[in-house]
Amino acid sequence: MRSASRLSALITAIAVSLFLQTGYSLLFSPDPRAFPVTASSFPVFHIGEISLSSWTLITIAVALTVMILLQLFVTRHKAGKAMLVVSEDVKGAYLMGIKVNSIVSMTFAIGSALAAIAAALFIVSYPQITPYMGAMPGIKAFIAAVLGGIGLIPGAMLGGFLLGLIETMTRAYIPSSFSQLSEGVVFIVLILVLLLKPAGMLGKSEREKV
Structure with missing residues (x-):
């Protein structure tokens, strides 16, 4: 898939996602399950007529921090710049001496970690979780x-x-x-x-x- 078009990569990513969701449902159960921690367990702040959960503030703070750190990594760090080069021109990256396989693996690891953080922030807002949520x-x-x-x-x-x-x-x-x-x-x-x-x-x- 490395030399495939972006559309092919997108379609493959969607297919893998559906495979994982359906596989989990078949191996375990598609029924909703309770999550031990919910947003309702966090204190709520009242500002006039506005009610704001502390979990919402935590979500905003974590999201902003992660995005700022990721932007700094991509624009300031050598490995981050290498990621940009590989995404634009794989052959050119090889000619520049960039270890493309290592960069691809690192990019996958970072993407997986970011997805895990997003999932953790998301599911707390719901009392029940499902494979397709x-x-x-x-x-x-x-x-x-x-x-x-x-x-x-x-x-x-x-x-x-x-x-x-x-x-x-x-x-x-x-x-x-x-x-x-x-x-x-x-x-x-x-x-x-x-x-x-x-x-x-x-x-x-x-x-x-x-």
Whole structure:
């Protein structure tokens, strides 16, 4: 898959995700299970008419810290810069003396660790967990990355914030009987971005001679 197109890699990633979810359901059980720690067990702060859970503050703090550290690693550290080179041109990375196999393994390890952190922050907000509960957040994360600009950490952060704002506003201003429409709005946003600005808000369009 290393020499395959990004679309092929994306389709393969989705296929592997479905394989793991279905495999877990077959080996264990698809039934929901209780998670020992929930967001309701954390204290709630009241600021006027606004109620804010301390777990929400923890989630924001952890997410910002991880994104800042990742951005610094990619832009300042030698290994992070090597990751960018490998993602752009594998053959060029070989010619520069970069250990491509090691960089790919490191990238996979970092991505897995970030996914684990995101999952830990996400599941605490729900009293029950299922093998398929990460499917929609994964799709929304991809849409946020496209919205901000693929490959740009600040873009992914901006895309995620705007996507959450759009979804919240949709749920606030439509009748509760149509609350599921907020999920559809997410995909409408993706289609509009791909039509109007495929590179994302912070991305730059590139012309390639054929």
